Amino acid sequence: VLATGANPINIPIDGDTAQVHSVNDLADYRLFREKLKDKQHVTILGDGLIGCEFANDLAAHGTQVTVVGLGQSAMGRLIPPQLGQALQNALTEIGVEWKLQNSIRSIYARGDRYQLILQDGQQLETDLILSAVGLRPNTALAQSAGLEVKHGICTGLDHRTSDPAIFALGDCAEVDGIWAPYINPINQALPALANSLLGKPTDAALKATPVLVKTPILPLSVLPAVGAGEWRIEQSDDEWAAAFYDAAGKLSGFALLGKQLQHQRSQWVDKLNITPAIV
Numbered sequence: 290v291l292a293t294g295a296n297p298i299n300i301p302i303d304g305d306t307a308q309v310h311s312v313n314d315l316a317d318y319r320l321f322r323e324k325l326k327d328k329q330h331v332t333i334l335g336d337g338l339i340g341c342e343f344a345n346d347l348a349a350h351g352t353q354v355t356v357v358g359l360g361q362s363a364m365g366r367l368i369p370p371q372l373g374q375a376l377q378n379a380l381t382e383i384g385v386e387w388k389l390q391n392s393i394r395s396i397y398a399r400g401d402r403y404q405l406i407l408q409d410g411q412q413l414e415t416d417l418i419l420s421a422v423g424l425r426p427n428t429a430l431a432q433s434a435g436l437e438v439k440h441g442i443c444t445g446l447d448h449r450t451s452d453p454a455i456f457a458l459g460d461c462a463e464v465d466g467i468w469a470p471y472i473n474p475i476n477q478a479l480p481a482l483a484n485s486l487l488g489k490p491t492d493a494a495l496k497a498t499p500v501l502v503k504t505p506i507l508p509l510s511v512l513p514a515v516g517a518g519e520w521r522i523e524q525s526d527d528e529w530a531a532a533f534y535d536a537a538g539k540l541s542g543f544a545l546l547g548k549q550l551q552h553q554r555s556q557w558v559d560k561l562n563i564t565p566a567i568v
């Protein structure tokens with residue numbers, strides 16, 4: 290069973306890039322915590338789920354944070370702009386600064402600090418840089434073994450790869466055409482995988498499960514939408530419910546932003562009138 294996970298993506302940046310950290314495991318996290326001591330300002334490269342979670346945590350503990358990201362609004366790949374903007378506003382209130390539709394072009398050491406030059410020419414000084422621009426499935430071993438690999442190691446719902454004696458699970462795997470780098474699909478797959486390994490081929494019963502985004506300032510849960518469709522959004526005070534309807538008009542994803550709406554998560558899952566998708 291291949292369970293080689295995913296590796297952080299490193300984007301090309303000029304200059305002193307040795308101090309660009311990413312957090313993908315406990316050792317990375319320990320190092321980041323160590324480097325964080327006595328630092329005042331952290332720049333997060335990446336306006337996605339992990340960048341926003343770190344921004345919330347760091348700002349809530351008194352660190353000044355600037356998020357640099359390519360999107361027009363926070364978490365643009367997972368939620369519609371209206372919700373992204375609302376999340377940005379909430380994080381701005383606790384001190385997070387945003388440099389969106391932008392990236393880091395170069396980094397230069399200036400004593401104990403770093404000078405960043407952004408793609409649009411803006412400059413800023415920072416103490417520490419955290420890169421959270423995404424993960425890429427670790428498929429090196431599978432590729433060298435000649436297994437079929439697209440984005441991840443290709444498997445069916447039974448998690449069997451193109452070699453019937455080899456299975457793949459977790460962030461390294463693309464299961465039935467979908468790459469879902471989250472904990473839930475792993476847990477849901479385990480009973481079927483155990484059966485298959487014991488000689489009783491079984492497809493995993495993968496259920497639609499929302500991803501909980503840990504931004505306590507404004508909690509968010511997302512059932513990622515796949516394919517073409519449109520968002521329909523309802524807002525009430527500081528709560529936003531966004532429903533994603535696919536081309537056939539079926540509810541196929543949602544995003545719930547706000548504290549109270551989190552209590553309705555399971556009702557929204559029940560509302561999904563679709564073939565179970567993995568998320």
Ligand SMILES: Cc1cc2nc3c(=O)[nH]c(=O)nc-3n(C[C@H](O)[C@H](O)[C@H](O)COP(=O)(O)OP(=O)(O)OC[C@H]3O[C@@H](n4cnc5c(N)ncnc54)[C@H](O)[C@@H]3O)c2cc1C
Pocket residue numbers: 292293294295312313314339427430458459460461470471472473475501
């Ligand atoms: C900062 C962060 C926050 C996250 N938050 C959430 C969250 O809130 N909810 C959620 O559902 N998911 C979250 N995730 C994703 C979740 O952590 C992953 O989906 C999950 O860890 C994947 O498990 P895995 O076993 O496939 O891979 P990993 O946990 O990455 O483990 C893979 C292991 O394989 C080892 N390995 C790789 N290649 C080889 C080799 N050739 N030989 C031997 N060993 C090898 C690696 O060293 C690693 O230890 C988060 C991820 C990150 C980075």
